[in-house]
Amino acid sequence: MKMKSIVIGTLFLIGANSYAQHLTLKADNIDRIVKELTLEEKARLLVGRENSKSKTGVPGAAGTTQGVERLGIPGVVLTDGPAGVRISPIRKGDSQTYYATGFPVGTALACTWNPELVENVGKAIGEETLEYGCDVLLAPGMNIQRTPLCGRNFEYFSEDPVVSGIMAAAYVNGVQSNGVGTSIKHYAVNSQETNRIEVDEIVSQRALRELYLKGFEIAIRKSNPWTVMSSYNRLNGTWTQSSPELLITILCDEWKYDGLVMTDWTNERRTSYDRVAAGNELLAPGHDWQETDIIENVKKGNLSMDIVDARVKRLLEMIVKTPRFKGYKFSNKPDLEAHAALTRQASTEGMILLENKDNTLPLKGVKTVALFGKTSYDFIAGGTGSGDVNKPYVIDLMTGLSNAGLTINEDLKQLYRIHKDFNDKANKVSGERKELTELKVSRRSIERLAASNDLAIFTIGRQAGEGRDRHIDNDFNLTTDEREMLEDICNAFHALGKKVVVIMNMGSVMETASWKEMPDALLMAWQPGQEGGNSVADVLLGKQTPSGKLTMTFPIMASDVPAVNNFPTGTGSKHGDRRRNVDYTLHEEGIYVGYRYFTTFGKKVSYPFGYGLSYTTFAYSKPVVKATANGFTASIVVKNTGNVDGKEAVQLYVAAPNSGLDKPVRELKAFAKTGTLKPGESETLHFHISTYDLASFNEAESEWQTATGKYEVQFGASVEDIRATATFNNKKMFSSKTNNVLRLNRELKEIKP
Numbered sequence: 001m002k003m004k005s006i007v008i009g010t011l012f013l014i015g016a017n018s019y020a021q022h023l024t025l026k027a028d029n030i031d032r033i034v035k036e037l038t039l040e041e042k043a044r045l046l047v048g049r050e051n052s053k054s055k056t057g058v059p060g061a062a063g064t065t066q067g068v069e070r071l072g073i074p075g076v077v078l079t080d081g082p083a084g085v086r087i088s089p090i091r092k093g094d095s096q097t098y099y100a101t102g103f104p105v106g107t108a109l110a111c112t113w114n115p116e117l118v119e120n121v122g123k124a125i126g127e128e129t130l131e132y133g134c135d136v137l138l139a140p141g142m143n144i145q146r147t148p149l150c151g152r153n154f155e156y157f158s159e160d161p162v163v164s165g166i167m168a169a170a171y172v173n174g175v176q177s178n179g180v181g182t183s184i185k186h187y188a189v190n191s192q193e194t195n196r197i198e199v200d201e202i203v204s205q206r207a208l209r210e211l212y213l214k215g216f217e218i219a220i221r222k223s224n225p226w227t228v229m230s231s232y233n234r235l236n237g238t239w240t241q242s243s244p245e246l247l248i249t250i251l252c253d254e255w256k257y258d259g260l261v262m263t264d265w266t267n268e269r270r271t272s273y274d275r276v277a278a279g280n281e282l283l284a285p286g287h288d289w290q291e292t293d294i295i296e297n298v299k300k301g302n303l304s305m306d307i308v309d310a311r312v313k314r315l316l317e318m319i320v321k322t323p324r325f326k327g328y329k330f331s332n333k334p335d336l337e338a339h340a341a342l343t344r345q346a347s348t349e350g351m352i353l354l355e356n357k358d359n360t361l362p363l364k365g366v367k368t369v370a371l372f373g374k375t376s377y378d379f380i381a382g383g384t385g386s387g388d389v390n391k392p393y394v395i396d397l398m399t400g401l402s403n404a405g406l407t408i409n410e411d412l413k414q415l416y417r418i419h420k421d422f423n424d425k426a427n428k429v430s431g432e433r434k435e436l437t438e439l440k441v442s443r444r445s446i447e448r449l450a451a452s453n454d455l456a457i458f459t460i461g462r463q464a465g466e467g468r469d470r471h472i473d474n475d476f477n478l479t480t481d482e483r484e485m486l487e488d489i490c491n492a493f494h495a496l497g498k499k500v501v502v503i504m505n506m507g508s509v510m511e512t513a514s515w516k517e518m519p520d521a522l523l524m525a526w527q528p529g530q531e532g533g534n535s536v537a538d539v540l541l542g543k544q545t546p547s548g549k550l551t552m553t554f555p556i557m558a559s560d561v562p563a564v565n566n567f568p569t570g571t572g573s574k575h576g577d578r579r580r581n582v583d584y585t586l587h588e589e590g591i592y593v594g595y596r597y598f599t600t601f602g603k604k605v606s607y608p609f610g611y612g613l614s615y616t617t618f619a620y621s622k623p624v625v626k627a628t629a630n631g632f633t634a635s636i637v638v639k640n641t642g643n644v645d646g647k648e649a650v651q652l653y654v655a656a657p658n659s660g661l662d663k664p665v666r667e668l669k670a671f672a673k674t675g676t677l678k679p680g681e682s683e684t685l686h687f688h689i690s691t692y693d694l695a696s697f698n699e700a701e702s703e704w705q706t707a708t709g710k711y712e713v714q715f716g717a718s719v720e721d722i723r724a725t726a727t728f729n730n731k732k733m734f735s736s737k738t739n740n741v742l743r744l745n746r747e748l749k750e751i752k753p
């Protein structure tokens with residue numbers, strides 16, 4: 001009998017072993033695979049790998065996951081970034097190039113107020129992600145633009161969470177329609193670049209919920225990002241990456257997020273197992289000592305195997321969705337030509353016409369242009385750091401204007417070329433990398449140029465990026481040279497009855513109040529991607545009517561922004577052993593960021609949130625608001641009352657009744673944009689707002705509440721230009737403790753099928 005059972009047992013083991021040998025990952029056997037994996041293999045799966053140290057990678061991509069070959073689990077490729085796929089364009093021994101399209105930066109996309117356009121841009125970037133063999137795009141960046149000085153504002157969408165969430169969702173749906181993933185980032189409160197790996201962001205629960213988390217919540221509700229990226233910083237004393245409250249309680253239990261959380265590219269932390277316990281499924285970029293830390297702490301009982309299994313399961317659920325797992329044969333030939341045309345058009349729709357005296361624009365009867373400003377000849381397509389893209393080319397403004405048939409003054413062109421060559425050569429000799437200063441063109445030369453050219457264009461450029469914040473002097477503010485040049489150009493050209501157009505080429509806002517009256521027209525071009533010069537020319541010449549509007553306030557002075565008093569402006573004073581605004585940053589302004597502050601406290605601004613001019617005009621009429629079982633629907637008729645085609649972005653604000661909780665005088669709750677309206681044409685825009693959308697976060701009771709009473713619904717052309725109003729009477733108190741928020745939103749069909 002014994003022999004028989006030994007034989008049967010042996011046969012079983014051989015069978016099981018050979019079965020295990022043939023066991024490979026499938027979408028429907030993940031639980032089985034998790035059981036089969038050893039602890040070492042599980043730790044390996046939870047820790048990524050630098051691209052260069054990985055068998056899988058695509059040259060230049062940000063990193064990969066690790067695979068387990070014996071069970072058919074591939075490593076997959078993670079690549080930046082929000083403005084386009086960031087990979088190496090040249091590969092040793094390979095004659096093909098691997099450039100990716102440089103699209104407009106995040107803030108430029110948001111200023112289109114056109115989620116459909118943003119989804120189309122996402123589709124294109126997703127196609128390039130797929131065809132270049134990558135699986136997850138580490139985008140969009142969507143942190144709140146708390147101050148004008150954050151180095152990564154260019155990558156983010158807005159000072160407002162509704163704009164941020166809706167734009168992020170559109171972007172995610174676009175990218176993921178290609179069967180590749182995204183990573184909404186950086187969750188959460190990555191509000192400064194100074195000391196970003198260590199800084200402790202001290203934020204009230206209300207500001208956290210209503211401002212810094214709300215965008216992520218909306219994005220998850222309206223799209224379904226494959227991954228969320230947990231940020232570097234601390235939040236109220238705890239690393240975000242080690243916060244179960246943030247990564248499990250809020251993200252998964254409350255918002256029902258069922259995707260994967262990966263860390264931002266941190267390796268310096270002392271321990272790693274706690275970050276797995278807190279809710280990260282992938283430690284990126286990843287180092288082998290992190291695998292050891294996980295294994296050792298499971299063996300010590302500090303990290304349960306159940307948690308490890310749960311994290312591994314979510315990781316595998318993502319892996320089985322990837323093109324690499326599905327064996328997709330990527331072409332390395334995305335449609336760059338079509339995407340170049342798309343970025344050219346898309347970036348014009350995010351440009352903002354700030355001034356246009358006597359209809360200077362679109363240009364009429366202009367043939368010769370005196371083109372000033374170093375940036376005119378070296379246009380800034382995007383920001384720096386992981387958000388930059390290795391683009392095939394950048395069309396600068398000189399080229400864009402020439403392509404449009406304008407004649408650019410040759411002498412000035414030469415002057416700027418010599419100026420740049422000199423700086424390049426000087427840097428070569430000195431080994432330094434001195435930034436090119438603005439060329440000081442003499443007043444005499446400017447006067448001569450005014451006599452021989454029809455128009456002056458002066459580009460003011462600013463660059464910023466990951467790892468450093470902006471300064472107030474000579475960055476947020478004009479430099480002395482720029483101011484003097486602008487004065488001389490305006491004096492000389494205006495003396496001859498000729499016009500001056502200023503182009504702002506930057507990734508965030510700057511000081512404008514002290515000089516915006518000087519030129520005849522002012523266009524914010526942002527960092528518009530590789531076709532920038534052509535896009536600006538399309539707007540200046542009226543091929544595209546500008547329809548962009550601000551998603552961030554232009555303050556009069558940087559110090560007018562309350563948060564700037566608690567922001568690293570290069571001071572970083574030490575209080576005890578912790579440096580204020582460097583080791584910790586106090587969000588003393590609470591929810592009063594951007595227009596919430598300026599509008600509520602009646603502070604003047606240079607240009608308000610939601611502001612933007614057009615070449616035509618629009619009238620708003622017939623505001624209608626109808627109560628529904630869960631909030632209200634609203635509509636407004638928009639008519640083109642001008643002489644040229646145009647599009648209009650309408651913002652829906654709500655002024656809440658007094659409820660014992662201090663509230664901003666109005667808050668953006670929705671927005672919509674018309675299609676192109678011909679002169680005289682109208683379009684009715686529709687909105688729906690849930691009771692939950694109207695809620696404020698009551699810290700004392702730790703719940704969302706929508707008070708009963710009269711809510712004024714305001715249809716705005718900007719936050720300071722309310723064109724029509726209506727009323728919604730909320731008859732029943734809403735509280736998130738007694739109402740299932742997610743069910744309410746599902747009823748609104750917020751969740752994509």
Ligand code: GLC
Binds near residue numbers: 062138264386
């Ligand atoms: C960076 C950035 C993040 C990027 C990652 C990979 O530090 O913070 O946005 O996706 O590393 O490059």
